[in-house]
Amino acid sequence: MLQRFAASVQERSRRMAGFPVNLEFDYGPLAPFLSMHLNNAGSPEQESEYGLDTKPFEQAVTAFFVELSGGSPDTVFGHLAHGGTEANLFAVYVARERYPDGVLFASREAHYSVPKIAKLLRMPHVAVDVDEHGVMDLDALGREIGGRGEPAIVVATVGTTGRGAVDDIPGIRRAASDAGVDEVFVHSDAAFGGPLAEFGQPRRPWSFPDGADSVSISGHKIIGSPLPSSVILVREVDADAIRRPGVAVGSDDDTIGGSRDALSPLLLWYALRELGRDGLAGRVRRCLEVTGHAVRRLAEAGLNPTRFPGGNVVLFDRPGDEVMSAWHLLDVDGRAHLSVMPHVTTDLVDQLCAEVTGRRT
Incomplete structure (x- = not known):
């Protein structure tokens, strides 16, 4: 059967x-790991009492994406999530901790996880109109932000599912500033379009130097994997705000998941070892x-x-x-x-x- x-x-x-999934991969050499129970429980940066994990590989994968997204290893915290929804949830979670009264904004063509996340976190959510290309309308965003006067948590979609549209991250920050709101957190949901934005011609703003406070990129899209996964990167200071020391089987608790996928870090490490930046x-x-x-x-x-x-x-x-x-x-x-x-x-x-x-x- x-x-x-x-x-x-x-x-x-x-x-x-x-x-948007890539089926061009072969992870046959990693088959022996299917006979083991590996678990990256707890913080990706610390060993847990369980001990059978792939955290060094997870750290290597996140380091690759920290560099790709223009972040500093000294100021950016990252881990692997089970997929784009969990990655977006983590980003909005730390953003809400920074701005407890924040309003969540995203375009009408943003990922369907965004309204769900707003409901889970009991946050007000505003779906912003888009232009003829599917890009968030910055004039509409400015009106929505200015009309509320609360801190703005904005999900900028870098590659919408429907049209592949890329929201303008520097423009989002300008729109908020022009509306008189300085307390702004921008999450770059680059699950689909991060590598395309970085390596396409011309390059499109999508990363930390472009104004993002957090970035997520899926592992099963451009890279390719039999399992869904996502790398989520946030500023270390924001991770500190949700971190609980020593409560997760002997390590800190600074992720949403408790027991965490330890196979995806091996898969992505294996793929990136072959690809590198130039191959990607x-x-x-x-x-x-x-x-x-x-x-x-x-x-x-x-x-x-x-x-x-x-x-x-x-x-x-x-x-x-x-x-x-x-x-x-x-x-x-x-x-x-x-x-x-x-x-x-x-x-x-x-x-x-x-x-x-x-x-x-």
């Missing part, structure tokens, strides 16, 4: 073209080249493709349900959603176009 199920999933995975940049460049090919081919097929400038998401005229299902295409306001991840090749794009046009004739 399991073999049949695996074969079925592998076959269906060949046409994964609509969701090359992977982004290839994705963008294939995205350009997809736009041309879909246009030739008369499918009216649109693309956020410099992004790897293409929206086009929605084909029938059978094609949508077979290719795992997301429906975004009645349009089909193609997400060009590292495993998506020009050949795969050509196959998709051929099937769409074949079904239409």
Whole structure:
């Protein structure tokens, strides 16, 4: 039964073209670790009494992303979360501790976890209008912030799920300042678009030097992994505010999770050891080249493709349900959603176009 199920999933995975996950990976050499119970319980920076963990690998992975996001290892605290929702929750949690009366702002096209986080933390939440490209409207943000006069906690989305839009982090800070609000915390939800913002041409502001107070990047998207994961980075001073010394099996408690995934740090460390910064940049460049090919081919097929400038998401005229299902295409306001991840090749794009046009004739 399991073999049949695996074969079925592998076959269906060949046409994964609509969701922001990367299927181009091979972690076979790490198989022996599946026979162990590894647990990164407690602080990523301290050994716990349990002892069977991968914290040195977690520290190496977070150090890579601290450097990538322009942070300092002396002032930034990071760990691996189970996915983007937990990472966003942690960021908003520490932001709320800094500003207990803060109001949570995010664009209407931000990740669906944001309203849920506001409800969990019992915070007021404002969904801000977007412009024609799906980017947070800064004039609307300024009006919303100024109209309340409370500290602003803003989730800036770097690569929205629907359109791949990138919110303007420096502009967010200017909008708050112009509205007369100086108490501002900006979280960069770069789960999808962080590497694209860093290595695309031109580079887009997304990181600590650009005005972010915290940053999250998913491990299962551009890098690729069989398990969902996210790196969350916050300023050390904000982590200090929620840290409880010595209560988590002999180590500090400075994460949301108690028992924490110890396999994902190994997976990401293994991938990043092979990729490095240059390899990650090359992977982004290839994705963008294939995205350009997809736009041309879909246009030739008369499918009216649109693309956020410099992004790897293409929206086009929605084909029938059978094609949508077979290719795992997301429906975004009645349009089909193609997400060009590292495993998506020009050949795969050509196959998709051929099937769409074949079904239409």
